[in-house]
Amino acid sequence: MSLMDILLILVPSTLLWATPLIFTALGGNFSERSGVVNIGLEGLMVIGAFAAIVFNLTFVDALGASTPWVSLLVAMAVGALLSVLHAVASISFRADQVVSGVAINLLAIGAALFLVKLIYGKGQTDIIQRGFSKVDIPILGDIPVIGPIFFQNTYYTSYLAILVAILAWFVMYKTPFGLRLRSVGEHPMAADTMGINVIKMRYIGVIISGGLAGIGGGVYAQAISSDFGHATISGQGFMALAALIFGKWHPLGAMGAAIFFGFAQSLSIIGNSLPFLENIPSVYLAIAPYVLTILALTGFIGRAEAPKALSQPYIKGSR
Amino acid sequence: MSSRFTNILIPVIAVFLGVLAGTIIMLVSGYNPIAGYSALWNGAFGDIYYIGEVVRQFTPYILAGLAVAFAFRTGLFNIGVEGQLIVGWLAAVWVGVSFEELPKIIHLPLAVLAAAAAGALWGFIPGFLKAKFRVHEVIVTIMLNYVALHVTNSIIRNVITDGKERTPNVAESASLRSPFFESITDYSRLHWGILIALACAIIMWFLLEKTTRGFELRAVGYNQHASHYAGMNVNTNIILSMVISGAFAGLAGAMEALGTFGFASIKGGFTGVGFDGIAVALLGGNTAIGVVLAALLFGGLKIGALNMPLESGVPNELVDIIIALIIFFVASSYIIRWFIERISKKGVK
Numbered sequence: 001m002s003l004m005d006i007l008l009i010l011v012p013s014t015l016l017w018a019t020p021l022i023f024t025a026l027g028g029n030f031s032e033r034s035g036v037v038n039i040g041l042e043g044l045m046v047i048g049a050f051a052a053i054v055f056n057l058t059f060v061d062a063l064g065a066s067t068p069w070v071s072l073l074v075a076m077a078v079g080a081l082l083s084v085l086h087a088v089a090s091i092s093f094r095a096d097q098v099v100s101g102v103a104i105n106l107l108a109i110g111a112a113l114f115l116v117k118l119i120y121g122k123g124q125t126d127i128i129q130r131g132f133s134k135v136d137i138p139i140l141g142d143i144p145v146i147g148p149i150f151f152q153n154t155y156y157t158s159y160l161a162i163l164v165a166i167l168a169w170f171v172m173y174k175t176p177f178g179l180r181l182r183s184v185g186e187h188p189m190a191a192d193t194m195g196i197n198v199i200k201m202r203y204i205g206v207i208i209s210g211g212l213a214g215i216g217g218g219v220y221a222q223a224i225s226s227d228f229g230h231a232t233i234s235g236q237g238f239m240a241l242a243a244l245i246f247g248k249w250h251p252l253g254a255m256g257a258a259i260f261f262g263f264a265q266s267l268s269i270i271g272n273s274l275p276f277l278e279n280i281p282s283v284y285l286a287i288a289p290y291v292l293t294i295l296a297l298t299g300f301i302g303r304a305e306a307p308k309a310l311s312q313p314y315i316k317g318s319r
Numbered sequence: 320m321s322s323r324f325t326n327i328l329i330p331v332i333a334v335f336l337g338v339l340a341g342t343i344i345m346l347v348s349g350y351n352p353i354a355g356y357s358a359l360w361n362g363a364f365g366d367i368y369y370i371g372e373v374v375r376q377f378t379p380y381i382l383a384g385l386a387v388a389f390a391f392r393t394g395l396f397n398i399g400v401e402g403q404l405i406v407g408w409l410a411a412v413w414v415g416v417s418f419e420e421l422p423k424i425i426h427l428p429l430a431v432l433a434a435a436a437a438g439a440l441w442g443f444i445p446g447f448l449k450a451k452f453r454v455h456e457v458i459v460t461i462m463l464n465y466v467a468l469h470v471t472n473s474i475i476r477n478v479i480t481d482g483k484e485r486t487p488n489v490a491e492s493a494s495l496r497s498p499f500f501e502s503i504t505d506y507s508r509l510h511w512g513i514l515i516a517l518a519c520a521i522i523m524w525f526l527l528e529k530t531t532r533g534f535e536l537r538a539v540g541y542n543q544h545a546s547h548y549a550g551m552n553v554n555t556n557i558i559l560s561m562v563i564s565g566a567f568a569g570l571a572g573a574m575e576a577l578g579t580f581g582f583a584s585i586k587g588g589f590t591g592v593g594f595d596g597i598a599v600a601l602l603g604g605n606t607a608i609g610v611v612l613a614a615l616l617f618g619g620l621k622i623g624a625l626n627m628p629l630e631s632g633v634p635n636e637l638v639d640i641i642i643a644l645i646i647f648f649v650a651s652s653y654i655i656r657w658f659i660e661r662i663s664k665k666g667v668k
Contacts, residue, residue: 039398039457085647095650098396098457102597103646110639117634118348234588238461245458283473290462297454306455 007149010263012134013270015158018262020045020220022161024240025247025254026168027212031083032249033172034205035185035309039101040086041213042237043108044079048217050112051078053228054119056128067130072157072218079214080207082108087206091199094313105237113230124229131222132157157219164212165255172251181205185307188314198314216240239265242293249307261289329655330602330609333648334616341641345633354631359638362626363619369626371504374513375579377618379404381516382571383596384603384610385523386438386564390456391605392527393560394540399445399460400568401593402467403438405586407569409471410437411576412583413479415489426492431515431573438569439562441467446561450554456561464589472585485584495578510578517611519567524607526563536560568593595621598642601649617642 024041031038038044052068052075060067086104090097116125134153141151172178183191184201192198217233225232243261247253268285338356345352363373383400390397397403411434418426445459479486500509527533538546539556547553571592576583599617603609624638648655 037457039461089647089651093651093654095647095653096396098398099597099601099646099650102398102594103643103650106594106598106639106646107643110636110643114344114348114634114636114640117628117636231587235465238465241458242462281473281477283469286469287466290465294448294454294459294462297458298448298452 004145004149008153009270010266011149012152012154013266014259014263015154016223016262017265018259019155019158019161019223020216020236021240021243021258021261022165022216022255023219024213024216024237025243025258026165026251027079027209027216028241028244029168029172029209029249029251029254030181030205030212031209032244032310033185033307034181034202035188035307035312035314036087036090036202036206037097037101037311038083038086038206038209038213039098039241040083040104040108040237041101041209041240042233042235043101043105044083044210044213045217045220045237045240046105046108046112046233047082048075048079048214049221049225049232050108050116050217050228051075051214052218052221053125053128054115056130056222057126060128060130065130068132068222071222072215075214075218075221076211077214079217080211083206083210083213084203086210087203091202091206091313094315097311097313109230112228116228125227127227128222131226132219155223157223161219162255165251168251182307184314185309188309188312192314192316202314213237213240239289242289245306246289246293246296248296248305264288325656325659326604328659329652330604330613330649332655333602333645333652336648337641337645340644341637344637344640350633351631355627355633355637358627358630358633359620359623361623361630363623365626366505367503368505368507369622371500371507371509373615373618373622374504375507375509376622377614378510378512378516378578379571379574379592380595380599380614380618381520381611382567382574383592384599384614385519385607386567386571386593387596387600388603388605388607388610389523389527389567390560390564391600392540393536393556394543395446395449395557395560395564396457397442397445397460397561397564397568398457398597399441399463399565399593400571400596401589401591402460402464403441403565403568404572404575404590404593405464405467405471406441407434407438407572408576409474409572409583410434410569411493411573412486412489413474415493415577415581416479416487418493419490421490421492423492426490427495427577430489430493430577431570434569434573434576435566436569438572439566442561442563442565442568443558446558446565449561450557464593468586468589471583475583475585479583486582488581489577493577494581495574496581508579510574512574512578515570516574519570520607520611523567527607532559568596571596595642598646601646 024045028038028041052071055074056067056071063070086100089095089100132155137151141147180196181201184198188198221228239261243257244254247257264285268282342352345355363369386400387397411430414430414433445456448454448459449456476482495510495512497511535551536556539553543553595617599610599613603613620638624635627633627635
């Protein structure tokens with residue numbers, strides 16, 4: 001097996017697994033930069049995956065080829081809607097943000113399975129007929145060497161995710177909105193003094209996170225699992241959270257970490273077919289993202305500093 | 320209104336609101352809420368067998384709840400109960416299947432202690448990292464949950480067995496199964512573990528409320544800087560709290576390992592007991608007695624839920640939704656407190 005053959009398998013598979021992580025990690029980035037912890041990313045992905053699959057199954061005849069894309073928008077809307085609950089509890093009602101996130105996770109999986117049973121009368125949906133399918137991207141795919149590795153046999157959603165990451169970086173670091181969002185997460189009182197509406201900014205941050213995590217779930221469901229059941233999303237949300245931290249709360253860093261974790265995930269699945277990896281037990285690859293995150297937090301791989309006001313509710317007038 | 324009364328009132332209101340929300344969900348989805356809740360009640364307390372099963376579920380819930388609550392009292396949020404439970408489960412089974420000839424009086428305590436030690440070790444890691452490097456325990460414990468899941472699966476498949484999906488059953492001498500409890504509850508899976516769980520609740524109460532060390536642990540939870548100034552070793556207390564919390568969680572794993580199941584198998588996902596433990600601890604106000612009461616409620620809800628699809632056609636996930644909403648309401652107690660104060664002020668006028 002030549003290096004070229006290995007790359008032809010590995011790169012598309014990495015991008016496939018990384019895509020949902022990128023979207024979700026970017027979502028977490030918006031929320032946490034505004035100072036609200038979002039442990040609920042997992043649940044938001046669950047509800048996104050659920051919404052995408054149900055919409056896809058219901059409207060596939062009417063919408064034809066555009067079904068997965070429209071379903072993705074629906075997943076975004078539903079994810080954003082559920083995140084409002086997290087926002088209300090943790091911003092307005094001053095609930096412990098971690099607890100509220102845990103509740104989001106429990107609620108999402110409970111509600112999604114309840115509705116699946118209500119709608120379909122069984123614990124798992126049918127398999128969708130039209131998911132995201134592999135494509136060769138025109139023009140770019142014709143470039144010699146690079147084309148076949150990066151732009152053939154791949155998914156449009158992967159490149160959308162990378163574009164969204166660049167966009168998120170631009171919004172967060174190059175626009176007044178981004179500066180406000182970050183200031184609210186670092187020092188809400190100072191931001192308030194400067195006339196920024198802390199509560200509003202935090203609501204926006206959390207709702208964007210819900211929308212992006214919903215997209216993440218929708219992509220996962222329509223590109224990887226193709227149906228929805230109790231184990232469709234199993235830890236991807238937490239892995240996205242890990243990517244966010246490993247990427248030091250920076251959109252491009254989060255994207256890089258998500259791609260790396262996608263690489264580790266795809267290695268643990270297809271590693272057996274690669275010559276130099278068949279002797280490494282897959283468990284090492286499976287736990288790599290989590291161990292690396294802990295090491296990153298500990299400072300062994302460049303220290304990751306959280307936004308200063310993370311997890312603290314903002315109470316006007318208190319010091 | 321006294322704060323003590325409010326503290327009791329808030330969980331009661333939260334449960335009431337959760338049940339109310341469940342009623343509305345059933346009505347909106349076209350189910351009969353009375354049929355749904357009576358199926359829930361019958362499934363939990365309608366038969367001596369079900370009562371046995373409720374108490375069986377009650378057992379790990381107490382321990383998982385104690386684990387979360389104990390860490391909480393020291394100002395730490397242990398989301399890693401799930402992972403500590405899984406490693407405890409594995410350790411108990413490992414000891415349980417490894418020794419054949421030991422008498423029960425040695426083998427059973429050894430297996431139980433192995434679970435506690437494994438959980439304690441898994442809790443030590445985030446405690447140590449928090450104390451030494453100021454790493455937030457929430458992230459570390461979440462990450463360790465997944466590490467625990469993958470590592471235990473790998474050990475079950477490659478070390479204890481030869482590529483199999485589940486381990487053999489633990490030896491009779493390490494089993495918590497109780498023929499006596501089984502016979503009085505119409506052959507439910509109720510086992511001796513309930514006594515261990517209740518004993519742990521008493522231990523936690525005694526440790527936190529009646530010993531110097533417990534006072535230090537609570538003091539660190541209230542104010543780290545003041546405790547440090549008063550000469551307490553904050554780092555030691557943080558590590559100790561996570562270790563004890565992990566030990567409780569490991570014991571919860573032992574309950575499943577030696578009592579309910581008697582083996583360990585490859586897991587596709589988490590058991591959920593650790594996360595439900597967060598709900599139990601919150602609802603119980605992080606006190607030993609509160610945890611026991613809340614665990615009973617959640618044990619009843621979880622077991623009763625299994626009867627809901629059979630008797631009334633309502634999907635049992637309704638109970639998961641209710642539990643999640645109860646957590647929301649307890650967590651949002653600020654707003655409930657605000658309402659209570661508004662209402663009681665009106666009463667005075």
